[in-house]
Amino acid sequence: MKTKRTVVIVATLDTKGEAAAYLRDEIASWGLDTILIDPGVLGTPTVKPDITREEVAQAAGTTLQALIAQGKKGICIAKQTEGLCNIVKKLWDEGRLDGIVAIGGGQGTSIGTAAMRVLPVGVPKLMLSTIASGLFRFGPYVGTKDICMMHSVTDILDVNAISRPILRNAANAIAGMALRHPAPPQQEKPVIAVTQLGITTPCVMRVKAILETKGYQIVPFHANGSGGPAMEDLIEAGKFAGVIDLSVHEVIDGIYDGLAGAQNRMDALTRYAIPAVVSVGGGDYLLWESVDKAPPAYRDRPKMVHNAQMTVFQPSPEEMATAARAMIERLNRALGPTLVIIPTVGFSDMNQPGRELYNPEGNEAVIREFQAGLRPEVPLVLIPAHINDPVFADAVADCMARLLDGEKPADVAARYGAKG
Known part of the structure; x- marks a missing residue:
């Protein structure tokens, strides 16, 4: 011994x-x-x-x-x-x-x-x-x-x-x-992974509170270029009962060489069967360290200084649609029960009426791509709200709970008026 x-x-x-x-x-x-x-x-x-x-x-x-x-x-x-x-x-x-x-x-x-x-x-x-x-x-x-x-x-x-x-x-x-390693064993509640950004935190906090009352433990991952891939590694290690990929900024940054990009995001869903609720949080901006360090083509775009090390830039509708198509290609190969839910008013804190990067044309371009591209087994739910509105968080939590209870994605989506 x-x-x-x-x-x-x-x-x-x-x-x-x-x-x-x-x-x-x-x-x-x-x-x-x-x-x-x-x-x-x-x-x-x-x-x-x-x-x-x-x-x-x-x-x-x-x-x-x-x-x-x-x-x-x-x-x-x-x-x-x-x-x-x-x-x-x-x-x-x-x-x-x-x-x-x-x-x-x-x-x-x-x-x-x-x-x-x-x-x-x-x-x-x-x-x-x-x-x-x-x-x-x-x-x-x-x-x-x-x-x-x-x-x-x-x-x-x-x-x-x-x-x-x-x-x-x-x-x-x-x-x-x-x-001090390892920690004493303890009985853990079923774990749900969720991707989070500062600009989607209100939604995550409400989702967390709701699902905790249903007996789940929520583990957040910062979608900063390594958080999403770390979550996907743990998905394939069998650590989670379900996943809410709410904040997917790493996809668009990965395509356009932003600061927080990650290649092959969502690939884990094509290799490991897990109930998944997926949204588009953070898919509406590109991130570089500063205006001077951004590619010249982006420097005159609408922008917002997030902090001394991060400045966010508005992507074009076509760039947002391109990121959506990359997501759709992987979601259509998902092995587990998967549902996409999109807030139609905006996908991050600064993308809403009256804010710096409000982008209704880009939002609509993303919605059109998902409407046209998803296979029927991956239904789309549209919620007429902003991502940080309570009604959207409530819908995300409800969809996740129903998938975990064994309800089919199409049946869950039908509750919100989506057609299978």
């Missing part, structure tokens, strides 16, 4: 050996076992690992000597990353991993976080990185997982007056997470 918990430590030990050894010893001082893995390629390790770089290469189906002989850095890093991911996944499957921490610069962060992303959400993950600051975008490293990114401040080379307390804090952080 396992008596001690284990933290896996990832570091290239030719340059990070001293820091990795200090991190290992600090973690061990908590009474934890450690497994130190070296995914490096060149140089000589200055500390003995528990899993060598040669073993990492073997886990990728090759040898370290063969990789070095090729003389191609990109191939070496890709294969060592593959091997590390395979090892970490195996350790998890065998019950030999209760948390993982990695240290590194650009390459070390890429390799370390790749291994973290093979682990389920909820497993403690900490990346102490030189690039966890500045203008670097963290999306490629974090992906859809719960990775804690910690800035190392100094480069990671040795243990010195500045790096020592930072390394110790990292050790204490991962040790504390590992010692």
Whole structure:
């Protein structure tokens, strides 16, 4: 029987050996076992690992000597990353991993976080990185997982007056997470996922309140480019009883290279059968950091500064229709009972009469696409209201509850005057 918990430590030990050894010893001082893995390629390790770089290469189906002989850095890093991911996944499957921490610069962060992303959400993950600051975008490293990114401040080379307390804090952080993981089991209510934006929050809050009274637990995902894909990963992991994809801004941003775009949104519905209520919240704007950073063609469009890092721009009716067609193509392949519900007055807070980005022509273009394009098994419900009006939230909650009760989408839609 396992008596001690284990933290896996990832570091290239030719340059990070001293820091990795200090991190290992600090973690061990908590009474934890450690497994130190070296995914490096060149140089000589200055500390003995528990899993060598040669073993990492073997886990990728090759040898370290063969990789070095090729003389191609990109191939070496890709294969060592593959091997590390395979090892970490195996350790998890065998019950030999209760948390993982990695240290590194650009390459070390890429390799370390790749291994973290093979682990389920909820497993403690900490990346102490030189690039966890500045203008670097963290999306490629974090992906859809719960990775804690910690800035190392100094480069990671040795243990010195500045790096020592930072390394110790990292050790204490991962040790504390590992010692407290997993949470005590408890009986959970059936879970419904919902996508949310600040501009659709009033609707989500009302939907949440209604469905909670029916015995469901609501888990919101911020549709910011990673939230939607994270939800879809968990859909395919079987974590939800139903999904309300209310806020789908990631679709239009994904098509037009906006800041919060996500490719292949809604694909999970084509691979996993789950009751789904889908709307068009946030499908009525494009997002860039500022006017200066927006493509020139959009700079003179109606716009609204959301904050210092985000400015929203009004798409054309055709751009909104294009996003609608992308949604329709995936919804028509949905495996589970699916219903689309659209608020005809506006799809976000600033798209309503009197507001900055009111776009009735765009709204109508979207509605026409859904009316023409959905297959009969995916009915369309139109509610003459704004997305944040209580009557619309009530209809969303009711449709979700009825689908979960086993009512057919066409029968649910008929209650709102839709024809099957």
